[in-house]
Amino acid sequence: MLELAILGLLHESPMHGYELRKRLLALLGAIRAAFSYGSLYPTLKRMRQRGLIVEETPGGGVDKGAAAKAPPEKPLLTGRRARKVYRLTPEGKEHFAQLMAGADSAHAADEALFGVHFAFFSRTDPATRLRILEARRRRVEERRERIREALSRTAERLDAYGLELQRHGLETAEREVRWLNELIASEEGRRPRQHTDFGEPFAETGRPGAAPVQGTPDPAESAGDSNKQGKGGMRDG
Amino acid sequence: MLELAILGLLHESPMHGYELRKRLLALLGAIRAAFSYGSLYPTLKRMRQRGLIVEETPGGGVDKGAAAKAPPEKPLLTGRRARKVYRLTPEGKEHFAQLMAGADSAHAADEALFGVHFAFFSRTDPATRLRILEARRRRVEERRERIREALSRTAERLDAYGLELQRHGLETAEREVRWLNELIASEEGRRPRQHTDFGEPFAETGRPGAAPVQGTPDPAESAGDSNKQGKGGMRDG
DNA sequence: GTTAGCATGTAAGGAGTTACATGATTTT
DNA sequence: AAAATCATGTAACTCCTTACATGCTAAC
The missing domain is CATH 1.10.10.10 (Winged helix-like DNA-binding domain superfamily/Winged helix DNA-binding domain)
Structure with a gap:
């Protein structure tokens, strides 16, 4: 990791x-x-x-070729x-x-x-992003179902705290699945079957204040190592 | 663990x-x-x-003294x-x-x-429960504040996915603090400064369907080691 | 006869942590 | 002069996982 x-x-x-x-x-x-x-x-x-x-x-x-990197005026x-x-x-x-x-x-x-x-999604290709998100969703859904079953099997003879833990865990899993669904919809929205469209991912999913993903330039074969990294449109959060 | x-x-x-x-x-x-x-x-x-x-x-x-434990009619x-x-x-x-x-x-x-x-809260005393819940709340609040600061410091030059991760992490922390607040209120409600009251913890906190904690008999000094364990309710699993 | 579930274990290894050791520089 | 921050590193240890090894019984 x-x-x-x-x-x-x-x-x-x-x-x-x-x-x-x-x-x-x-x-x-x-x-x-x-x-x-x-x-x-x-x-x-x-x-x-x-x-x-x-x-x-x-x-x-x-x-x-790092000659112009450290001029004596600013010794590293x-x-x-x-x-x-x-x-x-x-x-x-x-x-x-x-x-x-x-x-x-x-x-x-x-x-x-x-x-x-997820944190490094912008350094990989859309297909990989989608696969990772879907794998995660499947995992969380499995956990969600296990908890639901445990809760319905007469609460598996748990005490009040055990029950509360299950209940909270179930809510957590449900919330994460919803989040993943939004992310997956976003990812799918940006490659609508054919030549890229670059719509607004993360937008129109019911979260008004969320920062939409700006056109992160597909870095899967970006070649240049972009030492400009100087903000594409991230400043006015 | x-x-x-x-x-x-x-x-x-x-x-x-x-x-x-x-x-x-x-x-x-x-x-x-x-x-x-x-x-x-x-x-x-x-x-x-x-x-x-x-x-x-x-x-x-x-x-x-485990003589009557395993009668030959039901060999374990x-x-x-x-x-x-x-x-x-x-x-x-x-x-x-x-x-x-x-x-x-x-x-x-x-x-x-x-x-x-948390899962074993019913096996400890109310004071310990409260201390654990409050320690956890302090930790999550600290994390929440760190994320808030990071998000306000011009988003710490994060890309869209980094931002989304922070946003989701912040929501997660906020949600957990709310949950802990409810639990702490519940715990405090059951010992209202003097002789125990045994009200309904987990109730009246805005979650109608939640299972209220039944009167879990303070086990902190239960004394007897309950060697009856001869299946109190395990048979019809 | 083979798969699945029950049941217990060991050996090797992974992925981190804490505690320790060192040392320079800036701030109080 | 002390403390904080910057900066790198090692040794020992924790806690868990995976892979392997064994063996028994029930069901398909």
């Missing part, structure tokens, strides 16, 4: 470990706690050894301890694509892992 | 591992998947070695493989009470662990 999250974040721009953790918390804080450094740094090490990322020491430069290591900046390799990008595309129903069972997949 | 769940379930009646797993799934299925046998059996072994539970081989009898191992039935010891009961009472805010952060605590 951490590996997937790192690969996903590094799609945006190179980063060092400490910043990675902060950004991860900002992006995934709604679904899970921050990853510890005790798992972050060893994971980065392993990923570097596997060639998924490369380490760029900002003082020396690796061997990439102004002080502090030397930081290691990691950049995604083509292999890393490929591995990320595989992790996203290969997300099966087993993955869909894990709340947090689904959240990580 | 598994240990707590086992201790909680064995409060009800002695059980063997296989049944324990089924009951655990029925009780906790709304919040997490089934525990695997690969963790269940070693955990039972460890708990037995620590004296939290005792193993009763239904064919032989341990050394307890009618066939199948020999099953090991585990019974809670006083030490196990004490350990359970400590695990419940010692649930701090660190525990409250874990979704599933809170669920397990």
